Amino acid sequence: MDIQLQEVEYRYAAGTPFERLAIQDVSFAIPAGAFLAVVGHTGSGKSTIIQHLNALLQPTKGQVVIGDRVIAAGKKEKNLKSVRKKVGTVFQFPEHQLFEETVEKDICYGPVNFGVPEAEAKERARRLIGQVGLPEEVLQKSPFDLSGGQMRRVAIAGVLAMEPEVLVLDEPTAGLDPRGRKEIMEMFYTLHRERGLSTILVTHSMEDAALYADEMIIMHQGKVCKQGKPRELFSHPEELAAFGLSVPEVVRFQQSFEALSGITLEKTCLTIEELAEELARAKERGGAK
């Protein structure tokens, strides 16, 4: 399912003394099956954008096209459930949304709301609990007896159980330990590839953006100021610095290596493996000379 934002502007508390312009003139498209990373400094409007993707907020100007629905400014929208069914959103600290007596019931909450029969929802819960890396016994426990990391996984399973076509992730790994971060990101990436889910990842982690995204958007003070492939964007660190952002550690290492050795590698490397390969090739070339 394609999503398009067309010159979207959003003002919080419009028409009161508390009015605040959060985003303006934001346009971009997310083709079906793409992995898009949205990065930017705190308060740059990333989370506001996310809430437009499933019509939790309606633009104050411009319009958002979600599949065959057009959410335009100033129009009263009815039956937004059909939009939200297709766009699953994992909010920041999703563990705060758990409320049921058992993990199983909580995972089923979303699907049942969207009209999935209970037996089918339970079946999905059983399947997903393994996928998010928890044992099946957890299903009968109270979500409030779990650890923070486990609660996060249950909450994510609750969103995945809706079987959305588009997955929106707002810093899904914030506050997790390094292993948990990696596991969860890998899980999202596998889902993205295997089921062809469109994925939108909002993150502070340049490493995650570099590792997983096909396309990257840089937000600054409510505007989109750069869009491109991670490799292109990360090869101009000085531009990123202007927006208060840095490059992944691998890129930083490559840069200091190039500055110190005088050897320029053929491409900007985004992973340690890539970098190792490039370095080996540079060594060979050096040896051949």
Add this chain to the structure above:
Amino acid sequence: MMEKMIFGRYLPLQSVVHRLDPRAKLLFIFGFVIVVFLANNALSYGLLAVFTLVFIYLSKINVRFLLAGLKPVIWLIAFTFLLHIFLTREGDLLFEAGFLKVYEGGVRQGAFISLRFLLLIFVTSLLTLTTSPISITDGLESLLKPFKKLKLPVHELALMMSISLRFIPTLMDETDKIMKAQMARGADFSSGPIKERVKAVIPLLIPLFVSAFKRAEELAVAMEARGYKGGEGRTKYRLLHWQGRDTAALIILVVLAALLWWTRS
């Protein structure tokens, strides 16, 4: 949805009313609430209305914003107005239809009561709009001090109040976040039959309570870690200064009360 609410909100502006000592404002508004009941005829109500308008003008708060904030109570006002119209049997009969009888006294009484409501709401919302929650707490603590002799735990009350005031916006934000998270999972808070809507609130209330408990625990631990042992022997960081204009505000209130006493019939 909650963006339009003005109760309990603070608008940081620069005005005479903003600069008044919170104690003066609290006393003033407490006095005003009593004084409002002195008015009982057109002249005294007019006096009160003019006075309130001047007060609003001095506070530099946008009138349109104040009026927008009235929306939640407008029904209450309309309801009392209608009650008075239909139930007060005084003065000349104006209108009769079946068992409905509208008397001149009822209309007048209804109008006065609604006006009284309006004035009370305006003036009391001005208190929170022009005074930061922290100053209100400081003011209350200082005003309640005499009651310490009556074993009233003044410090504890003030502490609880300042913590609750501090967390109102935080909890509001959190409510909003959880609401949106559940809406993204297909919850529907704004349509359907009453029974369904009440049920829909559970996924909102439980996470909110759970996080409030957690927050309370974390806050208590953090306070203890920073050496908080209760009110005994604490010094104050923010000090209140009573100035000439504060005395003036109270004198104006007394003058108003005298005028009302004189004009009432």
